[in-house]
Amino acid sequence: MPKIEAGSVREHRAQRLAQLIDATEAILNEGGVEALTAGAVAARAGIARNSIYRYFDSIEDLLELVVTREFPAWIDAVEQAIAAETTPEEQVIAYVRANLEQAARGTHGWRAALSRGSLSLSARERVKKLHIALHEALARVVRELGHPQPELTVAVLQAVVDACIRRIDQGDEPTTVSEFAAGATRRLLGHDDRTEPPHHP
Template sequence: MPKIIGGSLHEHREQTRQKLFAALSTLMAEQGFDAITLADIAHAAGVGRTAVYNHFPDKEALLLGFITHETEQYTATLQRALDDIDDPVEQLRAYVRAQAQLKRVYHVAPGPELRTVLSRGSQARVREHVVVVEQLLRQILAAGVASGAFPEQDLDVTVPLVNACLSGRGVAEDGPARERAIAQTEAFVLRAVGAAVPVPA
């Protein structure tokens, strides 16, 4: 019988899933989703191939599990940050900064590569996680409109436009260029939704 990791079977299963997610994330960054196999993921995670099948029937199911986990973590962290801020303008700034902090694209619609390798059903499931994040942005913008911080607008149009802007923008890894890019992105998004903000120098 395989050695149990952690103090219980539940902990063992959770830690194995975390290892698989970490391995998947690393391999996707290095090779892309299409190029890796479940055997590659099992090897990188340090688990037997059978262990992968105990959790996920195939590579797409593993990717969807990863996206679900990462989205839940991200939205919970962002929601906690937003709960400490009352001003919708500052909430929107926090949302923009949180998006810029993401190292992996796990809660947005898949890029061109993933669209070519995922089934329609899986693409629809990924889209469900986009909606979770969009709901947070919608709440911020609705509060801003209600308070007068932002003008009246069609949020069905504004929300996807803002997220498209943020998901398509590359930001430098670190240093002054990164901070400048984030500040300019904040100002751009705030102006786009009608907030009165100064243009950063």
């Protein structure tokens, strides 16, 4: 049995897996997917090569872990932003802003490109389900608005979010993109954004 370096087996496993994901990200950033091998990951993480498969089944599984690493914190941030507002309209705007803030803070563009180019179809489907879970937060709030076309509203609002995230990934200034998205959201919800006070992060 390997030496435990944390307070419990569960903590030890979590630490090891984080080391392996860190090592994988470093290799991908330096040499791309072509440089990613089990041996390279083990060497970078300082773990015996025959030990790394205790934590994942294949390099493909490890790639999926890299792609989805930021999802829990991202979803939590969006949920907290929604919960901080008291009206459905402001909750929708909070959803939009929080998603863009997470895109600006993290490495979304790199992970999205990795997902499109390096994951299997089944892995991409699992990533898609994580996105759907996030979209459900928006759908819940839109239903509270009592909009006559809730599904279409959610689809259009999410399209705004996705388009603005791509702009941030491409290098647009996040605050400018966020203000544009918030104004577009107000108009989609039937509000004139000129009557709203400016947002101060």
